[in-house]
Amino acid sequence: MQTLSKPDESRLWADIEALSAITLPDRPWTRRPFTPLYAQGRAWLKREMKSLGLEVSQDAASNLIGRLPGANPSLPPLMIGSHTDTVTGGGRFDGIAGVIVGLEIVRMISESGIVLDHPLEIVDFTAEEPTDFGVSTVGSRGMVGNLSDTMLGSKDPEGRILSECIAGAGGSPERINDSSRRSGSVAVYLELHIEQGPVLIQAGLPLAVVTGIVGIGRYQITVTGQPDHAGTTPMTMRRDALTAAGELFVKLESICRESYSAPVVGTVGVVNVSPNAANVVPGEVTFRLEVRSVDPALIDTVCERYLSEARRMIESRGLAIRIEELTRSEPVNVSDLILDTLQSNCERTVGKGTEVPRIPSGAGHDGNQLSRIAPIGMIFVPSLGGRSHCPEEWTDIGPIALGAEALARALLELDKKL
Numbered sequence: 001m002q003t004l005s006k007p008d009e010s011r012l013w014a015d016i017e018a019l020s021a022i023t024l025p026d027r028p029w030t031r032r033p034f035t036p037l038y039a040q041g042r043a044w045l046k047r048e049m050k051s052l053g054l055e056v057s058q059d060a061a062s063n064l065i066g067r068l069p070g071a072n073p074s075l076p077p078l079m080i081g082s083h084t085d086t087v088t089g090g091g092r093f094d095g096i097a098g099v100i101v102g103l104e105i106v107r108m109i110s111e112s113g114i115v116l117d118h119p120l121e122i123v124d125f126t127a128e129e130p131t132d133f134g135v136s137t138v139g140s141r142g143m144v145g146n147l148s149d150t151m152l153g154s155k156d157p158e159g160r161i162l163s164e165c166i167a168g169a170g171g172s173p174e175r176i177n178d179s180s181r182r183s184g185s186v187a188v189y190l191e192l193h194i195e196q197g198p199v200l201i202q203a204g205l206p207l208a209v210v211t212g213i214v215g216i217g218r219y220q221i222t223v224t225g226q227p228d229h230a231g232t233t234p235m236t237m238r239r240d241a242l243t244a245a246g247e248l249f250v251k252l253e254s255i256c257r258e259s260y261s262a263p264v265v266g267t268v269g270v271v272n273v274s275p276n277a278a279n280v281v282p283g284e285v286t287f288r289l290e291v292r293s294v295d296p297a298l299i300d301t302v303c304e305r306y307l308s309e310a311r312r313m314i315e316s317r318g319l320a321i322r323i324e325e326l327t328r329s330e331p332v333n334v335s336d337l338i339l340d341t342l343q344s345n346c347e348r349t350v351g352k353g354t355e356v357p358r359i360p361s362g363a364g365h366d367g368n369q370l371s372r373i374a375p376i377g378m379i380f381v382p383s384l385g386g387r388s389h390c391p392e393e394w395t396d397i398g399p400i401a402l403g404a405e406a407l408a409r410a411l412l413e414l415d416k417k418l
């Protein structure tokens with residue numbers, strides 16, 4: 001078997017610079033989906049894919065796909081992907097690092113004279129980040145048949161309809177459900193992504209194998225007291241909804257800080273106070289909380305315990321509480337075969353003496369959707385300062401190149417195993 005050539009750091013870096021430079025000039029690094037800039041970024045990517053000899057197409061959900069034929073055309077494709085949209089003011093690496101590593105892997109394979117048995121598809125998934133339509137991972141949802149008519153019909157604040165935007169981006173929204181890929185039609189889905197958290201950078205390590213993607217339980221809680229004059233109502237006679245809710249914020253933190261069999265994180269990220277005036281005792285507080293873990297049973301246990309404590313605490317103050325479940329997404333777990341293959345190839349790549357930790361992904365990815373039809377695997381590279389979704393987002397090219405090498409090696413192994 002031919003030896004696989006090494007990734008070229010300067011080539012990888014030039015690609016990251018070229019694509020990330022396509023940004024709103026006054027709000028770096030921004031490339032929102034369904035905008036002219038997004039189309040410009042994709043035009044660049046399409047040219048790169050063609051120059052590598054890939055067959056370029058867009059599916060019904062407007063995902064941009066570059067395909068390298070395999071020796072055995074009857075086999076389902078191996079897939080490497082990520083996304084080229086960003087959050088507003090978001091970073092230079094989130095998403096595009098994974099797509100560009102996909103291109104580099106195609107170059108490494110071609111330069112080495114290797115012909116894969118399976119076809120290989122490099123995918124830029126449409127609109128992975130949360131959109132103004134209230135839907136995220138739009139393209140990967142569409143690819144696996146999980147983009148409902150309600151989602152397709154949703155409007156953004158400017159009144160644009162998601163299905164029309166998908167059509168404008170080169171998709172055929174009316175064909176999405178009929179043409180979606182079925183279980184088994186993709187051999188494996190692999191993605192390199194920046195960690196977006198502090199674990200690798202603090203440990204001084206270049207690569208991690210992702211064990212799974214956390215599930216999320218989200219709730220909305222409304223605490224109702226009574227709005228009264230902030231000057232004339234004695235402290236003993238108040239029914240302050242905000243001080244009561246404040247206790248609940250701290251309670252979520254303390255429950256999630258306990259130690260469990262897998263990591264658990266809990267956050268209150270939205271708070272609305274009514275009437276929100278300096279001279280009125282708050283009469284009503286509505287807040288949203290979420291709990292994340294890779295273990296679905298832990299999400300249940302933590303949420304149930306928290307919600308029953310919350311009820312007890314509010315009732316003991318004589319206030320009213322209303323709890324609504326907003327959404328619930330199940331965790332994705334990576335199979336042992338994929339974990340072991342990624343682990344051994346990461347270890348071979350980084351060399352003896354450098355640990356390759358296994359960590360869960362606390363953020364959602366296109367892999368959530370792909371896991372509905374295929375085994376998935378992910379590699380993380382370090383985020384400087386653990387920062388992401390901000391202009392300061394940074395990952396050195398060294399670990400990105402190591403990640404490309406490890407992923408390419410794992411791909412060659414899986415080409416034979418699957």
Ligand SMILES: [Zn+2]
Binds near residue numbers: 083094095
């Ligand atoms: Zn991302």
